[in-house]
Amino acid sequence: MNEVIEKLLEAVEFGKVDQKSPYPPQLKGYDGALELTLKALETGIGPQQILENALVPAMDRVGKKFSENKIFVPQMLMSARAMGAAMVQLKPFFTSGEIKTKGTFIIGTVKGDLHDIGKNLVAMMIEGAGWSVIDLGVDVPSSRYLDALKENPGAVVGLSALLTTTMLNMNEIVSDIKKKVPEAKVIIGGAPVNNEFCKKIGADFYAPGPEGVVTYINKLVS
Secondary structure: OOHHHHHHHHHHHHOOOOOOOOOOHHHOOOOOHHHHHHHHHHOOOOHHHHHHHHHHHHHHHHHHHHHOOOOOHHHHHHHHHHHHHHHHHHHHHHHHOOOOOOOEEEEEEEOOOOOOHHHHHHHHHHHHOOOEEEEOOOOEOHHHHHHHHHHOOOOEEEEEOOOHHHHHHHHHHHHHHHHHOOOOOEEEEOOOOOHHHHHHHOOOEEOOOHHHHHHHHHHHOO
16 A cells, blocks of 8 residues: 555544644654645545545544444544545545545434534544535524435435434424435434434434444445
């Protein structure tokens, strides 16, 4: 593997955002994901290669470590931040079509809920898996999901909630989506929800963490 790609994979896996970042201690003073992505592009490594050989496998490792309780939310957030720094450099290539994505994923925290850590982690993991992500933010009503689906036919939808009180809104949003766009795949997640609730409200899939979402949506396009 190319040395720059190998270092970039390591930087993202361990959450080294840029050279100034003190975390992780073993990479202090070294280039981070930001510098390494720029270096890779400057040396002629294609954006698709950067995505497929560094970012996707790095986030795959992070997801597996998280699901095995080898790392926890703070470490995962640092990896997500590092990947975000790399993705900023690759955004123009997504826009131009030079990077081919697996599909589009629409995500938001449902109406009445302002929590976004879980949503942000899922969004970064999915982007790192090679998908184009449309993040609608927090407190998102049915109409905004439906507008996003109209603009992005065939997209997969992810709904997040952290409060038991907003689970009812999740039910309403799933119902509205299924009425208007019955073929749309809808995934739900968040602390108060489970597989039983998923089936009850007619969603297509429930995942307790980001790794499960990535596995499910990759199967949709495999």
